[in-house]
Structures are given as C-alpha cells and as structure tokens.
Amino acid sequence: MSVTKLQKALYLADLEHFTLTGTTLTGARWVRYTHGPMAKALVPSTQVMDGHEIDVATEPVGSYDARVYRPGPAPRFRPNLAAEEKAALDRILALVGPLSTKDAIALAYNTAPMRLVQRMEAEAGQVQLNVDIPFELDDAMIADVVTPEPVADGAAVVAFKCRERARIGDLQEAALARAAR
Amino acid sequence: MIEPGAVFEIPAALADPPQRARDPNAPVREHRWVLNVSTKADSRDRFQETVITVLLSAQTEYAHRHDVLVRRPDGGIDRDSIAQTDVLFMVLKAELTPDRWRGTVMADTLRQVRAKLAETLGISPGT
Numbered sequence: 615m616s617v618t619k620l621q622k623a624l625y626l627a628d629l630e631h632f633t634l635t636g637t638t639l640t641g642a643r644w645v646r647y648t649h650g651p652m653a654k655a656l657v658p659s660t661q662v663m664d665g666h667e668i669d670v671a672t673e674p675v676g677s678y679d680a681r682v683y684r685p686g687p688a689p690r691f692r693p694n695l696a697a698e699e700k701a702a703l704d705r706i707l708a709l710v711g712p713l714s715t716k717d718a719i720a721l722a723y724n725t726a727p728m729r730l731v732q733r734m735e736a737e738a739g740q741v742q743l744n745v746d747i748p749f750e751l752d753d754a755m756i757a758d759v760v761t762p763e764p765v766a767d768g769a770a771v772v773a774f775k776c777r778e779r780a781r782i783g784d785l786q787e788a789a790l791a792r793a794a795r
Numbered sequence: 796m797i798e799p800g801a802v803f804e805i806p807a808a809l810a811d812p813p814q815r816a817r818d819p820n821a822p823v824r825e826h827r828w829v830l831n832v833s834t835k836a837d838s839r840d841r842f843q844e845t846v847i848t849v850l851l852s853a854q855t856e857y858a859h860r861h862d863v864l865v866r867r868p869d870g871g872i873d874r875d876s877i878a879q880t881d882v883l884f885m886v887l888k889a890e891l892t893p894d895r896w897r898g899t900v901m902a903d904t905l906r907q908v909r910a911k912l913a914e915t916l917g918i919s920p921g922t
Contacts, residue, residue, distance in 0.1 A: 626901065626903075629901075629902075629903050630901055630902050630903065633901075633902035633903050633906055634902050705901075706901070709868065709869065709901070712868075713868070717866075717867075720866055721866050721869065724866045724869075724904075725901075725903045725904075726903055726906065726907050726910075753906075753910035753913055753914075753919055754910070754914070754919050756906060756907055756910035756911075757907075757910040757911045757913065757914035757919055758914075760863050760864070760910070760911060761860050761862075762858035762859070762862055762863075762864055762877070763858075764858070764859055765855075765856045765857075765858065766856050766857050766859075770857065771857050771859050774852075774854065774857040775857075775879075775881070775882070778850060778852065778879060778882045779882060792887070
C-alpha cells in the first residue's frame, strides 16, 4: 500500500469509527493536503515502526516510485483493538484495499468533512492546505455541503425525476401485490 | 444483511410491467439499486415487515439538491451513483434476500443520505 493510499484508508477508518462512536481510532489530527486528508503524525510513526512492525520500501508503482508499506519482520507489539475498532478498520480495509490510489482519494474527497473543506475552498477561491478537517458536523451542515453541483438543466432533471417516481409506484404495487397473495 | 445503509439490487420483475404501461419512453433496466435508510431497530425487528429505502441511480448527470453522490465501490455499487432522497419508498424485507445484497455503505455516506433526507422531509433545523 502506498503512503497516499495508506493515509486515505486511515482517514476513512477514523471517520467510520467517529461516525459510529464519536471517537476516532488514531486520535490523529487530520489536515487537508495536496491529495486530500493527511495525518502528519503518520510519517514519524512509520519511521519509528520501520523494520519492526512495518517494512517501508521505495518501489516502482506504475510509472513512478512510491513508498510502499508492508507488515514488518519483527513486531514489538500487536495492535490491541476493541471489537468495534477492528470491525470499522476491517470494513474500510476491505473497501479501500482493492482500489487504486486515485479511487481511494476520490472516496475520501466524497466524505462530508472533505466536502465541507471543498466548499470553503470554493468560497475562498483557492485550495487551502493544512486546514483542519472537522469531523464534528451537524446534519444541516452535512445536508448543505453534500449537495451536488447541478450538471443537467432544470427541465432534464424534472423529466428524469418523473421517470424515477413512476418506477417507484411500480415497485410498491408489485410488493403489495406479492404481500397480498 | 438488512441493516442501515445496506444496498440491494431489486430485480426487474418487481419494477418493470406497470411502468412500461404508464411510460413508454422509460429506459429499460434489468435491476434497480436501493439503499436502506431505516433504523437499526426497524431493520432487525422481525415484526416490522418493511424498511424505508431511497432509490439509487447511476445517472449522476441529473444530480440535484435532493441527491447525495455515492462513490464506487462504497456499498458494493459498481458505478458512481446518486442516492435520491426525494424518491423514497418502502420495500418488503422479504424482497431483500441475501443474494440481492450488494454491500453496506460507509457510516459517513449513510449519514450524508440521512442528513439530506432530513432536509428533504423538512425535519432538519431551518427547513
């Protein structure tokens, strides 16, 4: 796993656990960096663990060299995770593991905290590196910042929605008919 | 697998025939994908026969203010999709069989959908 993808996986795991329990897994401070969420504490932590809990190597990944993280040869400790922590981490690793770094970044950018950061950047007219990524958001704020930018014109959206609603009527009628049988 | 945020692929047999009768121009689809937004209690309660779902669509170009973007492969979807919180309906749990389960979205994604749903329904502060 490359460092960029590792950062995104950890961010998503932290956010998953925070959304479910109110606390993050790592306790790290997440900031917006060039490719999205980044925990600056990750770099020194990996240096301390290199050669023991993890093995860090620079390897060709696609057309460029990247720092790749693998399980290390001589771990001095094992993670002691609570059941819900392990469940959140496993869920995110299963989701992010098969993804390319680009897709992992896209997933991270689509989270509510990053959508808020992107909204602030749009209003400021520039990318704002090193700003904190806030996890504590109320529902009204989330609903506001996740609203997609319109692409199609209003008439096309109305026609699309008409088709979608008609189709829902069928789903309900069919389900009710089955239930009545 | 019926839990909050679970995504199911509903077969055409549930959706097709009456729809064609009403709208001859409707696109032909073999399946529709839905996302469960019901509570954990209602999802698990054996005496609660239905759950509330929102309809997903991969036609993200029609996204508007009621929709939430869900990125592939979150929830097991194979294309980026919109969760349409203004196309909300109940579905019998009996129809949501394990073979139709495609995955469960991240907690943050479900929270986005529920937050947008609260806004759509007017139960969000200031709406």
